[in-house]
């Protein structure tokens with residue numbers, strides 16, 4: 616069974632990210648670094664293929680009681696803006712917010728489409744993520760009923776987690792059959 620409630624999904628995705636250390640992955644020192652990272656990603660061919668967003672301005676908001684967020688500044692959704700709050704200056708959180716921004720997917724449901732983009736962005740841009748946090752994150756998503764385990768984009772990561780964890784991940788076996 617797959618979790619469907621928006622609020623429930625949001626909470627569980629955050630927990631999966633926390634468990635796999637996705638959202639704190641590769642800390643950035645300043646908003647300037649986050650901005651440089653975004654400029655770099657938006658220039659890549661891979662990004663241009665998956666999104667029409669061409670610019671995104673980032674701001675650091677030193678608040679403890681707020682979550683990071685993003686939105687579009689124009690009706691065509693070509694220009695975005697992102698706010699990163701305390702504890703969220705990291706490649707992990709910037710990639711999370713970019714996955715929301717990429718295709719106008721901003722209802723906070725964190726559904727398959729969002730997750731697929733998030734994996735693609737991290738895999739393409741964050742060194743080592745494909746071999747470390749992403750396999751773990753995929754397993755966390757599966758164990759929390761956020762994915763079915765049959766998604767083609769998720770399978771390589773689940774497989775890697777199965778290989779890395781050996782018998783500790785024997786629960787994954789039914790999902791790894793072709």
Ligand SMILES: [Zn+2]
Pocket residue numbers: 711715723725
């Ligand atoms: Zn989110």
